Amino acid sequence: MKSRIPDGRGSGVLGGTGRAVVRTVPGAPGRGRSGHNGSVTSSDVHRSGFACFVGRPNAGKSTLTNRLVGSKVAITSSKPQTTRHAIRGIVHRPDAQLIIVDTPGLHRPRTLLGKRLNDLVYETWSEVDVVGFCVPADQKVGPGDRFIAEQLKKVSRRTPVLGVVTKTDLVPKEQVAQQLLDLQQVMDFADLVPVSAKDSYQVDVLSDLLVQQLPEGPQLYPDGELTDEPETTLIAELIREAALEGVRDELPHSLAVTIEEMIPREDRDDLIDVHAVVYVERSSQKSIVIGKGGERLRAVGTQARKHIQALLGSKIYLDLHVKVAKDWQRDPRQLRKLGF
Numbered sequence: 496m497k498s499r500i501p502d503g504r505g506s507g508v509l510g511g512t513g514r515a516v517v518r519t520v521p522g523a524p525g526r527g528r529s530g531h532n533g534s535v536t537s538s539d540v541h542r543s544g545f546a547c548f549v550g551r552p553n554a555g556k557s558t559l560t561n562r563l564v565g566s567k568v569a570i571t572s573s574k575p576q577t578t579r580h581a582i583r584g585i586v587h588r589p590d591a592q593l594i595i596v597d598t599p600g601l602h603r604p605r606t607l608l609g610k611r612l613n614d615l616v617y618e619t620w621s622e623v624d625v626v627g628f629c630v631p632a633d634q635k636v637g638p639g640d641r642f643i644a645e646q647l648k649k650v651s652r653r654t655p656v657l658g659v660v661t662k663t664d665l666v667p668k669e670q671v672a673q674q675l676l677d678l679q680q681v682m683d684f685a686d687l688v689p690v691s692a693k694d695s696y697q698v699d700v701l702s703d704l705l706v707q708q709l710p711e712g713p714q715l716y717p718d719g720e721l722t723d724e725p726e727t728t729l730i731a732e733l734i735r736e737a738a739l740e741g742v743r744d745e746l747p748h749s750l751a752v753t754i755e756e757m758i759p760r761e762d763r764d765d766l767i768d769v770h771a772v773v774y775v776e777r778s779s780q781k782s783i784v785i786g787k788g789g790e791r792l793r794a795v796g797t798q799a800r801k802h803i804q805a806l807l808g809s810k811i812y813l814d815l816h817v818k819v820a821k822d823w824q825r826d827p828r829q830l831r832k833l834g835f
């Protein structure tokens with residue numbers, strides 16, 4: 496992965512100074528590593544830096560990123576492990592600019608793709624200023640979470656880690672409290688916070704806690720910018736998200752999307768032609784994606800088009816092809832071609 500930090504600010508300035516505006520976190524037994532006491536101190540300091548969320552697949556990281564940024568930039572799906580690209584969302588605040596890198600789920604590598612994804616995770620952790628470790632409120636803290644915690648401990652001396660209990664809307668309050676206690680057992684956190692991206696519950700508190708860990712610094716991106724991912728990457732992700740809806744469990748890992756061409760239609764200033772290819776690994780998967788009489792692929796196209804038009808603010812014509820790239824997850828050449 497290319498460095499996610501644009502101006503040479505590397506690990507040397509990692510770790511927030513923790514002197515920013517701090518609010519008490521209702522219901523969270525946070526310890527506050529920098530000795531904050533819940534008081535509010537006004538400050539003219541501007542902070543900027545990077546954060547990422549880690550957690551088991553489906554923990555709600557992408558949804559939380561979207562909620563913090565306030566726009567749909569990272570794809571979400573009910574299928575696990577759908578986030579492959581470290582897409583950044585940018586939170587603009589008067590007192591800070593927080594750039595969120597959405598990392599893929601960490602998992603035991605079985606293929607070359609799996610290994611590259613894990614490498615990407617470690618690289619991201621060592622480059623950011625703060626990590627949010629997400630654990631959903633409705634699932635017991637388990638071996639998967641402890642595995643991640645063990646990995647996180649290796650970087651937590653340099654990079655502060657916040658414990659984030661997500662999806663609190665799904666369970667009663669007592670269960671949220673218990674989950675916070677259980678999570679506290681797995682590692683030392685800079686702070687613990689319960690949130691619900693669905694209800695926007697405590698999302699602003701989380702934003703404050705993340706910002707508190709950032710170093711002082713100027714705005715790194717212009718106002719209004721939500722992500723620095725190239726448009727084509729976002730469009731490819733939107734198509735992949737649509738293609739993943741309601742398909743068999745093994746398919747997500749075998750799907751990749753490339754944008755072959757994106758050109759304004761001649762003589763029309765309101766229409767863009769987008770040509771995309773959906774790659775699968777086997778011809779059996781190809782027929783799943785296409786569906787009977789092409790029905791599924793049409794539905795995928797319709798859904799993706801809706802989101803792409805919203806993203807670009809322009810009408811598009813979406814041309815989708817499905818191709819088989821045999822065993823692309825194990826083939827370095829193909830991986831490169833598909834952008835991994």
Ligand SMILES: Nc1nc2c(ncn2[C@@H]2O[C@H](COP(=O)(O)OP(=O)(O)OP(=O)(O)O)[C@@H](O)[C@H]2O)c(=O)[nH]1
Binds near residue numbers: 557599663664692
């Ligand atoms: N009820 C509820 N559901 C949520 C919340 N946040 C996320 N979800 C759902 O949980 C599922 C997974 O959310 P994602 O944001 O895609 O999870 P992720 O951790 O990014 O998943 P990967 O990309 O697989 O690592 C989706 O179906 C979301 O709609 C929440 O606050 N409340």
